[in-house]
Amino acid sequence: RKEVEQDPGPFNVPEGATVAFNCTYSNSASQSFFWYRQDCRKEPKLLMSVYSSGNEDGRFTAQLNRASQYISLLIRDSKLSDSATYLCVVNNGGATNKLIFGTGTLLAVQP
Amino acid sequence: NAGVTQTPKFRILKIGQSMTLQCTQDMNHNYMYWYRQDPGMGLKLIYYSVGAGITDKGEVPNGYNVSRSTTEDFPLRLELAAPSQTSVYFCASSTRLAGGWDTQYFGPGTRLTVL
Numbered sequence: 001r002k003e004v005e006q007d008p009g010p011f012n013v014p015e016g017a018t019v020a021f022n023c024t025y026s027n028s029a030s031q032s033f034f035w036y037r038q039d040c041r042k043e044p045k046l047l048m049s050v051y052s053s054g055n056e057d058g059r060f061t062a063q064l065n066r067a068s069q070y071i072s073l074l075i076r077d078s079k080l081s082d083s084a085t086y087l088c089v090v091n092n093g094g095a096t097n098k099l100i101f102g103t104g105t106l107l108a109v110q111p
Numbered sequence: 112n113a114g115v116t117q118t119p120k121f122r123i124l125k126i127g128q129s130m131t132l133q134c135t136q137d138m139n140h141n142y143m144y145w146y147r148q149d150p151g152m153g154l155k156l157i158y159y160s161v162g163a164g165i166t167d168k169g170e171v172p173n174g175y176n177v178s179r180s181t182t183e184d185f186p187l188r189l190e191l192a193a194p195s196q197t198s199v200y201f202c203a204s205s206t207r208l209a210g211g212w213d214t215q216y217f218g219p220g221t222r223l224t225v226l
Contacts (some may be wrong), residue, residue, distance in 0.1 A: 003152070004156075008151070032211075032212065034214070041220075042219070042220075042221055043201055043217035043218060043219050044154070044201070044217055045217070046214040046215075049214075078210040087153070087154075091212070095161070096142065096159060096161055096167075096182060097142055097207075097212045097215065098159065098169070099154075099156075099203050099215060101146075101153035101154040101155075102153055103151065103152055106152065
């Protein structure tokens, strides 16, 4: 079983749609959780951290369910500029900040 | 701040050739990382460093070597290039904050093809 699993997509949605991505992780001791965004042929960039209480940043909402080892990202009112690959990322703790990356979910927002 | 810079952006190697991928950061970060990303796959950690003079293996270190003589630089060496090393290579850096870890900041990547 992969440490971090995501639906690869692609998710093709019209502008203005709401879309949700899910991610599961296998290590119950994982400590920190993130969503990164990666544009085509570019480097990953942090989109947002994910907290147990849930957190929101504009049109983006992230949720963490530790009991189910499940992370989600909700994007409301999708824009063309949201088209990218969204990477679910987990930090299993320790002294080195090593991150475990999912394979990513591709989002294509259509006009 | 330039952040994390990588050179070259692109490179084509023949089987058996060697090369060094350069990575430099100007944020005074102690922690640096090398990843490879194959098409449709997640990033895999090759090597990492927690400070100058200290390096350790990641998930996929075979065929690579690193050194960390300064805080700023973390070069990745391929000694005998193989087609399986065709990939995009990303360097990243990070630091500890008072409340925990900062995010990892990535360089723009090096696209390597081995023929």
